[in-house]
Amino acid sequence: MTSIQNNWKWLIAAILPLTFTACKKDSVTPPISNKTTITVENVLNSSSLVESGTFQGTGTPPVILPGQTVSFRFSASIGQAVTFSSMYGWSNDLFFAPANPGIALYDQNKKPIEGDVSTQIKLWDNGTRVNQTPGANVVHPGIAENNAITEVNGKDAQGNTYLPASSLVKATLKYEGDSYFTLTLQNTSGGTANETPLSPGVWAVSYIAGGKLLNSAPIFTSGQPTANGLTQLAEAGNNAPLYTYIKSNTGIFTPLSPILVVVYNGIDNPIFKTGEKDRNEGLKDLAQQGNATLLAAALKGRPGVKNVYVLPAPNSTVLLPIIFNQSGGAVSQELSVAKGDRIAIATMYGFSNDWFFASSENGSDATQTADISSSIKLYDNGTAVDQFPGAGNNQFNLGGATASQSNVIAGVPNPNQFTTLPAITDMIKVKINVN
Known part of the structure; x- marks a missing residue:
């Protein structure tokens, strides 16, 4: 809060x-x-958030496996952005999310953006678990630590290597007209050195007033400790606690x-x-x-x-x-x-x-x-x-x-x-x- x-x-x-x-x-x-x-x-x-929601896969458990996609629909005006988070499943506490305030939706000419926006997705370390070598053999939850959230840019603090987030998750925007967008996330990690399922996630759009977003960091802040249920998502793929918090700020x-x-x-x-x-x-x-x-x-x-x-x-x-x-x-x-x-x-x-x-x-x-x-x-x-x-x-x-x-x-x-x-x-x- x-x-x-x-x-x-x-x-x-x-x-x-x-x-x-x-x-x-x-x-x-x-x-x-x-x-x-x-x-x-x-x-x-x-409330600071105008819209929010969750997404998940269709299987049991409802993760998004390599090759699978999920989509969510929302409305947004010029200056607003959409953000989301989803766990890098085969890790201790890594998660995918755009840098704040989120994925840009309109260009400098105030025209809706469409197409591949994957480059705006980043990989983040929640700072609550020591990172093991990513993969199916990661032991959960792992050794606890107490660090701030940081971006994983090629290597984590333990020296494990990662492809760019845009190589593991493809994000595509489609403008439907009348301010409505659909964001589709595809797990493209299959066959790479960083193959992983993606957890169920949370998304949000902030209000904008006077040209400023009322909440430019709904989910996390880089360089600050994790909060508001993000740990449960980043460590275990449980999006419910974070969504409870996000929903309480939506209205x-x-x-x-x-x-x-x-x-x-x-x-x-x-x-x-x-x-x-x-x-x-x-x-x-x-x-x-x-x-x-x-x-x-x-x-x-x-x-x-x-x-x-x-x-x-x-x-x-x-x-x-x-x-x-x-x-x-x-x-x-x-x-x-x-x-x-x-x-x-x-x-x-x-x-x-x-x-x-x-x-x-x-x-x-x-x-x-x-x-x-x-x-x-x-x-x-x-x-x-x-x-x-x-x-x-x-x-x-x-x-x-x-x-x-x-x-x-x-x-x-x-x-x-x-x-x-x-x-x-x-x-x-x-x-x-x-x-």
Whole structure:
């Protein structure tokens, strides 16, 4: 866990440089009335890895024998990388893995990489067992030692020799479109001086924010002691403990864009209605880019609309999620309200193509003191083709340009075709407090 904390210090200490539009607070001054305060908070316990999984052979035991292949599929955006680890089976504690942060997936022109990427695979010594001569006669577990992880480049510390990892494991990338890749690993060690089975393995893809990976070393760090279950994989080919750790760090990470708050009376929720297409009043800009300016301007002065606010978080503009013990971003605004006033909000699910959180149905009573988080739902604006949240190369906040479509606004299913999201109330909290 310490390595992940170190990797995230930059994000906690600095402003997340996403491209959400910073907005000034705007309002239409209403008649004097009761005072209340609305507070919106990002309460998501965030994860550093967007996707992860395991792979194994088809036999018993499920190792990958010389000549056999395994494949796994994942989604990734520009700047993200895929990493994995698998034991060199006929060794004491050697394993195959790419150098951190993993196998590059896009070239300098932001085009998907395809074909043979074997040269990015390396052979590593876990540093927990003295290496015997590699082969079928290796005695497990062997003599214990306490060294850091090091790359095996031709020879190990005991003088045993090894072919380059790329001669023993062939890695091939295939781009399937829409940010999806398949990585195929083939055991090509057969007939070489380093013939070996490969163990079941673990793979992972890190989130990227502000051009930096949130976890650039999910599995190991060269020059540091092994941790988090990697020893069981490197010594015995048991991928379960390492995957338990990796899975615990896989999930959701998303900021929220500046919050649009609308106070209204005598009309329906003026922001949107499910089952209708986007009204071309600015909701698309909020849902795709986190820019509430156009929608706020369209709502101002409309009959029944009393106040319109756009609330950016202090310093960072966006509301960051909870990162370890660092509280999530929050904004508050004092409102002037009267009997019959209702309140509705909207904010972008930052790492998506066009998802947004918003007040459902006709919003909430603006004159109550209450936690109204349960009235917030997650919607798909229907104006952009969806991709894996946080791993789609067309997502605006990952530097992409959305692919347009024209569907009606609808709730985002959970689970959905990409992932299972936490409960809405575990992502966003909205409270009204009468002063």
